[in-house]
Amino acid sequence: MNLSVNIGGLALKNPVIAASGTFGYGEEYVKAGDIRWFGAVCIKGTTLAPRAGNPPPRTCETPSGLLNSIGLENPGAKLVIEHKLPWLAQFDVPVIANISADSREEFSELAGMFAQSPYVSALEVNVSCPNVKAGGIAFGTSPDMCYEATRAVRKAWEGPLIVKLTPNVTDIKAIAKAAVEAGADALSLINTLVGLAIDIHTMKPVLGNVTGGLSGPAIKPVALRCVWEVAQAVPVPVIGMGGIRSAQDALEFIMAGAGAVAVGTGLLIDPEVPRKVTQGIREYCEARGIEAVRELVGAARR
Amino acid sequence: MSAKQIHDVDAVIISLTNIRGNLYTMSLRAPAIAETAKPMQFVNIALGDLSDPLLRRPFSLSGIYPDSGVIGITWAVVGRGTQIMARWQAGESVRVLGPLGNGLDIDELDTSQGLLLVAGGTGLAPMIPLVSRALAKDAEVHIFYGARSADDLLDMGGGCRVHLATEDGSIGFKGLVTGLLEAFLDGGALGDGKPTVISCGPRPMLSAVKRICRRHRLPLLVSLEERMACGYGVCQGCAVPSARGGYHRVCTEGPVFWADRLDQGECTR
Numbered sequence: 001m002n003l004s005v006n007i008g009g010l011a012l013k014n015p016v017i018a019a020s021g022t023f024g025y026g027e028e029y030v031k032a033g034d035i036r037w038f039g040a041v042c043i044k045g046t047t048l049a050p051r052a053g054n055p056p057p058r059t060c061e062t063p064s065g066l067l068n069s070i071g072l073e074n075p076g077a078k079l080v081i082e083h084k085l086p087w088l089a090q091f092d093v094p095v096i097a098n099i100s101a102d103s104r105e106e107f108s109e110l111a112g113m114f115a116q117s118p119y120v121s122a123l124e125v126n127v128s129c130p131n132v133k134a135g136g137i138a139f140g141t142s143p144d145m146c147y148e149a150t151r152a153v154r155k156a157w158e159g160p161l162i163v164k165l166t167p168n169v170t171d172i173k174a175i176a177k178a179a180v181e182a183g184a185d186a187l188s189l190i191n192t193l194v195g196l197a198i199d200i201h202t203m204k205p206v207l208g209n210v211t212g213g214l215s216g217p218a219i220k221p222v223a224l225r226c227v228w229e230v231a232q233a234v235p236v237p238v239i240g241m242g243g244i245r246s247a248q249d250a251l252e253f254i255m256a257g258a259g260a261v262a263v264g265t266g267l268l269i270d271p272e273v274p275r276k277v278t279q280g281i282r283e284y285c286e287a288r289g290i291e292a293v294r295e296l297v298g299a300a301r302r
Numbered sequence: 303m304s305a306k307q308i309h310d311v312d313a314v315i316i317s318l319t320n321i322r323g324n325l326y327t328m329s330l331r332a333p334a335i336a337e338t339a340k341p342m343q344f345v346n347i348a349l350g351d352l353s354d355p356l357l358r359r360p361f362s363l364s365g366i367y368p369d370s371g372v373i374g375i376t377w378a379v380v381g382r383g384t385q386i387m388a389r390w391q392a393g394e395s396v397r398v399l400g401p402l403g404n405g406l407d408i409d410e411l412d413t414s415q416g417l418l419l420v421a422g423g424t425g426l427a428p429m430i431p432l433v434s435r436a437l438a439k440d441a442e443v444h445i446f447y448g449a450r451s452a453d454d455l456l457d458m459g460g461g462c463r464v465h466l467a468t469e470d471g472s473i474g475f476k477g478l479v480t481g482l483l484e485a486f487l488d489g490g491a492l493g494d495g496k497p498t499v500i501s502c503g504p505r506p507m508l509s510a511v512k513r514i515c516r517r518h519r520l521p522l523l524v525s526l527e528e529r530m531a532c533g534y535g536v537c538q539g540c541a542v543p544s545a546r547g548g549y550h551r552v553c554t555e556g557p558v559f560w561a562d563r564l565d566q567g568e569c570t571r
Contacts, residue, residue: 021537028535028554032308032399044538052548059531059539064353066531070538073549217353245353268532269348269358271399272310 001285002292003278005039007237007260008185009160010094010122012039014278015293016250019241019264020045020098020124020164021070025084026091033271035091037278039260042096043080043088045126048106048113050076054131055208060197064243065218066265067195069131069209072100077113085119094121096162100129104152111156121160125153125184128166128191130213140166140191143178154183162239164188165230167219172226173233180234188239188262189230190223216265217243224256231257231298245273247280254281254293255300308534309334313398316372318390323453324379325424326388327364333371335400339363340407341432342502342525342558345373345400346533349386358399359383360530362428362502362557373398376427376456402533403557406432406500406523413441415497418520419462420446420483420511422503426456428525429502437461444497446486448479448507479503480510487518496520500558502527512561522561528552 003014018041023029025043035041053073060067074080077099088095097120101107107125114120127140127149139149150163163179165172167190176187192213197206205211223242231238240258244250245266253261266273281293290296311332318328335345346358365374379388390396411417417436419429426447436443443462449455452472458464466474467482475482486492501511502525515522528540533553541549542556543565550556550563 022532024536024538030305032306032310032534034306053538053541055543056541056549057529058541059529059537061355061357061529061531064356066356068531068537068539070541073538073541216356265356265531268537269356270310271308271534 001282001290002294003282005260005294007160007239008122008162010040010096010186012094012260014039015254015260015281016274016277017096017239017260017262018042018267018274019262020126022264022267025080026088029271030091034275035093037274038093040094040096040121041088042098042124042262043084044074045072045098045100045129046074046077046080046110047072047100048077048110050074050079057206057208060206060212062195062197062214063218065214065216066268067197067207067212067214068192069207069212071131071209072129077110081113081117085117089119095119096122096124098124098126098164099153100126100132101149104148107149108152108156111153115157115159122162123153123157123159124162124164124188125150126164126191128164130166130168130192130194130211131209137166137168140175141169143174146175147178147182150179150182150184160185162186162188164191165226166191167222167226168194173229176230176234180236184236186237186239186259187230187234188241189226190219190242193219193222215242217245219243220249224252227253227258228256228301232301244277245270247277247284250277250281251284251296254296255298257298257301259297307338308399308402310397310399311335312395313373314395315390315392317392320388321456325376325454325456326379327374327376328390329365329372329374330396330398331371332373332398332400335398336366336371336373337368339366339373339401340405341366341435342428343401343403343405344428344533344557345375345398346402346530347375347387348397349383355383355386357531358533359387360402360533360553362525363401364427364430366431376424378424399533403553404555406558408432408435408439412498413439415495416442416444418444418446418497418499420479420499420501420503420507422448422479422507423454424456425503425525426458429500430458432500433462434459446479446483448482448503478507478510480507480514483511484514487514498523501525515561523558524561524564525558526552526556
């Protein structure tokens with residue numbers, strides 16, 4: 001039974017990835033879970049300068065979901081490249097660096113910095129963070145701007161290039177096509193959906209930043225629909241994410257057209273999710289005589 | 303290469319009791335956690351396998367018994383999660399992730415001039431394992447403990463000097479525990495002694511304790527409560543402003559902080 005997949009030049013021993021922002025840089029995760037169950041890990045969204053993040057409260061539980069507004073808290077690319085990535089390399093799991101920027105120039109500079117690191121297997125361009133004022137989601141809501149950001153990274157980075165898309169758009173296919181035209185080797189979808197929670201006791205929004213990004217099982221049907229639409233619209237592989245907690249969830253995404261999947265909110269609740277998902281996919285395939293998980297990609301559309 | 307220090311265990315509920323009113327306590331069989339947990343650490347408890355409620359709930363350990371492999375959790379029913387837990391029964395098994403947070407290592411704590419604990423409501427719970435270890439070290443321990451009413455007080459073991467305050471005056475000093483603490487310190491009861499103060503309770507109480515300790519030049523540790531998603535450091539959701547700008551994670555850098563490491567905005571939100 002073969003679990004390996006290839007996502008735009010990134011070879012994974014299994015199709016389960018740690019979603020950006022739910023894994024930090026691995027230092028905390030390894031105390032609670034076994035990193036070797038991941039096909040790859042995606043680090044916390046990293047910016048050129050350090051970011052303190054948004055004022056608390058930063059999270060709020062919602063029906064079958066989690067609303068968060070962390071605000072890209074990170075120590076900045078220099079520290080990540082010099083300290084976090086060399087440490088993470090000891091585990092021998094491919095590392096995807098998620099990068100976020102306010103401008104094309106900054107995207108280009110960041111990509112150039114990560115290109116100098118021997119410890120990065122792929123870049124994921126974050127054009128979909130809903131929780132920062134400048135940049136972030138702005139690049140992911142217009143095909144032209146998505147093209148510009150992707151192009152800037154493409155010129156500075158030769159390795160596998162993934163663009164992470166937001167579902168907060170009218171036509172996600174148009175954005176996806178623009179990213180691919182600009183040189184993306186793969187697409188991640190979806191980032192969180194913009195949401196709001198109100199506290200009737202304080203008569204105020206719950207989150208310090210007012211709005212936040214919704215994740216978890218509540219968004220799974222939206223994410224599946226996005227994967228379904230995009231996978232048939234572009235010639236590159238798609239990484240599916242949004243509410244995956246079990247092998248069944250992961251298989252649904254793969255059958256909708258995802259070449260790999262990422263676990264995010266599920267990881268916050270259960271550090272052992274990657275093992276459970278990977279083992280469950282294997283059991284499913286073995287029970288049906290399926291020799292490679294690759295055979296299942298897009299199975300629901302055939 | 304396993305660096306695992308945090309365990310996700312199926313813990314059997316040995317006993318679950320309604321103390322009185324909305325206060326509950328349970329003991330769980332969780333040897334992997336009990337053997338390594340320090341006082342003031344916490345665990346993140348799954349409410350079930352369903353997706354709603356989705357997140358685990360963090361609780362400090364009110365009991366740590368390494369020899370028998372048992373941990374204790376004490377809580378007040380304040381919302382949906384704690385209500386679900388109140389309906390659990392002995393014999394059931396629940397998923398518990400821990401131990402989490404920094405906690406306090408009694409051997410690294412200066413107890414030579416005693417400990418002065420200030421607790422509000424269920425903020426007493428995490429102090430219970432600390433008290434027993436401090437007493438085992440022959441430290442003198444004062445506890446200032448406040449609640450709304452006598453019915454809201456948790457039980458505590460003997461061996462320390464207890465100063466009770468209730469807002470309705472049903473037992474002890476009538477008023478806030480911080481008023482009782484202030485009167486005690488202003489009265490010079492400690493002489494030249496400089497005990498380490500450790501406080502856990504509502505944020506306004508912690509802010510008042512911080513002001514009082516600053517005035518009396520007493521070192522203060524506070525244990526913070528915060529809503530959490532992961533509880534183990536990856537989501538950065540439980541941020542509290544740092545004195546040096548930026549934020550600390552309550553789950554990882556805390557929940558116990560030297561009060562001067564927290565922002566001048568005191569301990570309130």
